[in-house]
Amino acid sequence: MYGVDDLYRIKDIVHSVDKNHWDSKKWLTDTLYKHYGYQTGKFYITGGWYGMMAYHIRQKWPLSKLNIISADCDPMCEEYAWELFGDCDIDFRTTDINDEEDLSEYSAIINTSCEHMEQEDLISIIEKKQKQTWIAFQTNNYKDINSHINCWPTAQV
Amino acid sequence: MNIICVKFGPKYGAEFVNKIYKDLHYPIDFYCYTDDATGLHESIKVIPDMGRPTLKVWWNKLRMFDKNFPLSGRTLFLDLDVKINSFPEHLNVCWNNITFIDCHWKQGKLYNRLSNYDVKMNSSMITWDADNSDVHKIWDHFNTGFRDYYLRKYKGIDRFIVHEDFEYDTFSHEYIQSKKYQQDINYEPIITTFEEMEVGIKDLI
Numbered sequence: 001m002y003g004v005d006d007l008y009r010i011k012d013i014v015h016s017v018d019k020n021h022w023d024s025k026k027w028l029t030d031t032l033y034k035h036y037g038y039q040t041g042k043f044y045i046t047g048g049w050y051g052m053m054a055y056h057i058r059q060k061w062p063l064s065k066l067n068i069i070s071a072d073c074d075p076m077c078e079e080y081a082w083e084l085f086g087d088c089d090i091d092f093r094t095t096d097i098n099d100e101e102d103l104s105e106y107s108a109i110i111n112t113s114c115e116h117m118e119q120e121d122l123i124s125i126i127e128k129k130q131k132q133t134w135i136a137f138q139t140n141n142y143k144d145i146n147s148h149i150n151c152w153p154t155a156q157v
Numbered sequence: 158m159n160i161i162c163v164k165f166g167p168k169y170g171a172e173f174v175n176k177i178y179k180d181l182h183y184p185i186d187f188y189c190y191t192d193d194a195t196g197l198h199e200s201i202k203v204i205p206d207m208g209r210p211t212l213k214v215w216w217n218k219l220r221m222f223d224k225n226f227p228l229s230g231r232t233l234f235l236d237l238d239v240k241i242n243s244f245p246e247h248l249n250v251c252w253n254n255i256t257f258i259d260c261h262w263k264q265g266k267l268y269n270r271l272s273n274y275d276v277k278m279n280s281s282m283i284t285w286d287a288d289n290s291d292v293h294k295i296w297d298h299f300n301t302g303f304r305d306y307y308l309r310k311y312k313g314i315d316r317f318i319v320h321e322d323f324e325y326d327t328f329s330h331e332y333i334q335s336k337k338y339q340q341d342i343n344y345e346p347i348i349t350t351f352e353e354m355e356v357g358i359k360d361l362i
Contacts, residue, residue, distance in 0.1 A: 006272065007271060007272040007273075008272050008273045008309075008310045012306070012309060012310070072302075073302035073305075074302050074303055074305065074306050075302060075303075076303075076306070094302065096302065116305050118209050118210070118211060120209075146213045146214065146216060146308050147305050147308035147309050149210075149211040149212075149213065150211075
């Protein structure tokens with residue numbers, strides 16, 4: 001790896017904010033907002049990448065009464081998320097969701113990176129959360145991409 | 158010496174593994190690391206999918222370097238799109254180092270550029286000592302929080318190994334023929350690789 005000179009990071013960051021990602025995350029935010037019904041709470045975003053999902057949440061819930069945590073297991077995601085969205089009152093972290101034993105404090109758990117995650121980990125999140133915690137999971141059907149290990153063919157469950 | 162192939166996904170069927178097994182005309186410990194052992198020759202020892210992290214296609218080759226992978230000692234890997242010509246029982250390699258194919262036919266500034274571009278190394282044939290902790294570092298380096306990033310950044314394990322600065326030896330050029338890049342040669346290679354080509358089982362006979 002070329003550390004801070006890793007040129008591919010540039011492409012990866014640009015990709016993370018492209019139209020497809022923007023639109024899909026905004027859709028999730030708008031849909032969650034319709035259902036959630038509160039201006040307070042604590043949201044946990046897993047697989048948060050460089051922070052754009054968290055950014056959309058903050059745009060919809062601008063008050064700091066809604067705490068937002070955005071976590072990714074890639075340490076460089078946290079580093080760049082702070083650079084990109086550090087002024088948005090979001091707590092960026094480097095964490096593997098499997099290391100989060102206690103999900104009871106969260107009022108919603110959001111994951112727009114499901115296609116990158118093991119199915120058993122997604123099920124574990126649901127089993128560990130509180131009954132009243134909202135779940136907003138998003139995947140895609142781009143199964144030919146090597147990092148996509150958990151796609152779903154349609155929008156139907 | 159262990160000899161191993163890796164077969165994941167539907168692209169290459171059991172007949173490709175069986176052909177390599179049959180073309181090695183001496184008693185060997187032959188393994189296949191696979192997600193589907195259906196149709197494999199009964200004498201091939203199956204190493205079943207080791208589970209998470211879930212990997213796709215050629216990325217499963219990196220699992221061979223996991224210290225928990227159930228092989229010990231000198232090990233030779235062959236890709237399924239390789240034709241065995243005349244394979245010696247003993248290879249002239251340094252077993253202290255992992256050894257790959259040198260793609261000396263790839264010339265020009267296009268190769269080995271910074272970041273994630275194409276490289277002059279090929280993993281169609283690999284030798285290593287499965288107990289070598291330096292080789293385990295390849296898997297340990299891959300299987301971190303950066304794993305998903307590597308899967309996005311690199312097209313395959315060759316680029317990962319080169320651009321992540323792992324040291325390796327290369328085979329003597331006369332061991333290898335690239336079917337695509339070396340159509341006329343004046344030596345007898347022990348294997349012919351069909352890298353970057355669509356290959357059917359009849360091409361390997």
